[in-house]
Amino acid sequence: MVVNSINFWLFFAIVLIPYFLFFKRKEGQNLWLLAASYIFYGWADWKILPLLVAVTGVFYALGLAIERHNHSRPRLASQLTTVGVVLGIGILFYFKYFGFFVEEMSALFAAFGLPHCSRTLNIVMPIGISFFTFKLMGYVIEVHRESIRPTRDVVEFATFIAFFPTILSGPIDRASTFLPQLGQRRRFSESDFTEGLKRVLWGMFLKMCIADVISPWTDAVFGNYAHHNATTILVAAVLYLLQLYTDFCGFSEMAIGVAQVMGLRVAENFNRPFMAKNVAEYWRRWHISLTTWITDYVFMPLNVGLRHWGKWGLYVATLVNLVVIGIWHGANWTYFWFGVYHGLLLVATTALDKPRKRFEKRHRLKDNELYAWSRRLLTFTLFAFGSVLFRSASVHDFLGTLSRIPHGFGPLYSEEFSTIVVYALPSIAILFLREWSAEYRRNVHFLHARRTWVRLFSIALLICYILYCGQLEGQSFIYFQF
Amino acid sequence: MERKEIINQLNGIFADVLDLDEVNLTGATTADDIEEWDSLSHIQLIVAVEDAFDIKFSSLEIMKWANVGQMVDSIERLTSQA
Numbered sequence: 001m002v003v004n005s006i007n008f009w010l011f012f013a014i015v016l017i018p019y020f021l022f023f024k025r026k027e028g029q030n031l032w033l034l035a036a037s038y039i040f041y042g043w044a045d046w047k048i049l050p051l052l053v054a055v056t057g058v059f060y061a062l063g064l065a066i067e068r069h070n071h072s073r074p075r076l077a078s079q080l081t082t083v084g085v086v087l088g089i090g091i092l093f094y095f096k097y098f099g100f101f102v103e104e105m106s107a108l109f110a111a112f113g114l115p116h117c118s119r120t121l122n123i124v125m126p127i128g129i130s131f132f133t134f135k136l137m138g139y140v141i142e143v144h145r146e147s148i149r150p151t152r153d154v155v156e157f158a159t160f161i162a163f164f165p166t167i168l169s170g171p172i173d174r175a176s177t178f179l180p181q182l183g184q185r186r187r188f189s190e191s192d193f194t195e196g197l198k199r200v201l202w203g204m205f206l207k208m209c210i211a212d213v214i215s216p217w218t219d220a221v222f223g224n225y226a227h228h229n230a231t232t233i234l235v236a237a238v239l240y241l242l243q244l245y246t247d248f249c250g251f252s253e254m255a256i257g258v259a260q261v262m263g264l265r266v267a268e269n270f271n272r273p274f275m276a277k278n279v280a281e282y283w284r285r286w287h288i289s290l291t292t293w294i295t296d297y298v299f300m301p302l303n304v305g306l307r308h309w310g311k312w313g314l315y316v317a318t319l320v321n322l323v324v325i326g327i328w329h330g331a332n333w334t335y336f337w338f339g340v341y342h343g344l345l346l347v348a349t350t351a352l353d354k355p356r357k358r359f360e361k362r363h364r365l366k367d368n369e370l371y372a373w374s375r376r377l378l379t380f381t382l383f384a385f386g387s388v389l390f391r392s393a394s395v396h397d398f399l400g401t402l403s404r405i406p407h408g409f410g411p412l413y414s415e416e417f418s419t420i421v422v423y424a425l426p427s428i429a430i431l432f433l434r435e436w437s438a439e440y441r442r443n444v445h446f447l448h449a450r451r452t453w454v455r456l457f458s459i460a461l462l463i464c465y466i467l468y469c470g471q472l473e474g475q476s477f478i479y480f481q482f
Numbered sequence: 483m484e485r486k487e488i489i490n491q492l493n494g495i496f497a498d499v500l501d502l503d504e505v506n507l508t509g510a511t512t513a514d515d516i517e518e519w520d521s522l523s524h525i526q527l528i529v530a531v532e533d534a535f536d537i538k539f540s541s542l543e544i545m546k547w548a549n550v551g552q553m554v555d556s557i558e559r560l561t562s563q564a
Contacts, residue, residue: 304541
């Protein structure tokens with residue numbers, strides 16, 4: 001059930017009205033929210049619901065046990081935390097990577113002429129598993145680090161894990177910010193209601209007017225790369241990065257907006273990544289809830305552990321960090337190399353940081369707009385290149401796609417490209433106008449205009465625009481597969 | 483070692499590592515208060531502090547620090563054990 005569908009809004013209305021109207025205490029609201037979340041998740045994947053309930057119970061108990069022993073028996077508390085992390089990774093590994101691992105091992109054994117199993121395992125990956133397991137693991141680590149106290153209310157904890165707007169595709173919330181909100185009654189607020197709906201509307205615009213309009217064309221190019229020239233491949237790389245951003249940011253905006261309507265703030269996921277001037281800054285602005293999670297629980301412990309290696313410790317931790325981000329997306333060598341590619345870019349960015357600052361000081365480039373935009377363009381290009389690797393079905397396909405570039409430029413693949421020119425390009429222009437204005441703190445975002453009539457008119461205009469230019473047959477989101 | 487003495491010494495270490503003329507730390511200071519204190523310099527600070535006081539922090543206690551005061555607690559504990 002996708003957010004931009006009639007079914008979802010019927011479901012949401014049924015949840016929302018009693019949530020504010022009948023439940024006057026937080027306990028009732030949380031229980032109602034939990035029931036709705038389990039129904040929502042069961043609707044998507046009912047076979048996995050018992051697993052979700054069981055692991056929620058286990059991690060709830062682990063949280064309490066870790067806190068009990070944190071001071072009296074610190075070793076036991078560490079072991080219990082390890083149990084939680086191993087369990088979380090184990091579930092992820094089984095559903096997400098085990099089939100791939102067995103296939104790769106069989107291929108390796110076959111290459112050496114050793115006996116091997118040629119049967120393919122058909123393990124179906126449950127939707128949202130990468131998101132809720134990360135919430136669970138983050139919770140026990142935070143309890144162990146004493147950054148939070150575990151909740152004693154099992155319903156509150158289960159609601160945090162299964163919260164329906166975010167369970168399928170994030171943002172990955174933290175217990176430290178989400179649980180305290182469940183600890184008090186939510187009252188209907190007109191501003192949360194309208195601001196939340198505006199974010200949903202903006203998310204719909206991104207998804208339906210950009211991502212879904214572009215996707216048939218990029219699918220046609222990457223699915224049939226052998227028949228395309230350099231011009232088409234390069235344009236497809238740029239468009240695919242835009243598609244990826246608007247698809248996932250669109251989903252995140254809708255999830256954040258739906259939560260806000262219910263009086264709950266969830267983590268932000270994007271912060272105008274195309275305005276980033278280098279790769280490090282881009283990663284701080286892209287899929288923020290995942291990158292901060294991995295920074296806190298993978299990068300920092302590794303960096304601290306390797307601190308006596310000096311710069312090299314930092315470089316190793318950076319590379320591992322990005323490889324983990326890469327393979328988090330799935331069991332495919334393309335994601336591994338995507339992580340290596342970005343890890344190396346990030347290491348280079350860190351290593352060149354001081355010389356760059358010296359260069360900028362010497363040439364007084366700090367406030368030079370032309371210089372800033374060249375850096376943005378370079379960063380965008382590096383990410384567009386990486387997105388081809390991300391999009392390719394295999395490393396073989398990626399190399400095949402790249403091999404088309406030396407064949408030379410030529411006419412652009414024009415089948416359905418007129419749809420993009422007519423419908424997507426104006427929408428992309430609106431997106432960039434909004435991002436640019438927000439970056440430079442100029443409020444030309446009409447949805448938030450001071451005058452009421454401008455606001456209402458803009459909202460009406462955006463709805464009409466989505467209805468007229470948008471792809472209304474709700475398509476699935478790219479990040480659902482992760 | 484007195485807390486005040488530790489903080490004084492930390493002021494010097496922070497100024498040196500972060501390349502600042504002067505640093506005035508308090509127990510409540512966090513990385514948000516000093517622009518130059520990022521994840522890279524954080525690690526450099528830890529190594530410099532360990533070298534200066536001739537101590538070794540555990541990874542878990544480093545992760546638990548929420549401000550300079552908690553770092554001082556660790557230094558105080560470790561130097562008193564030495």
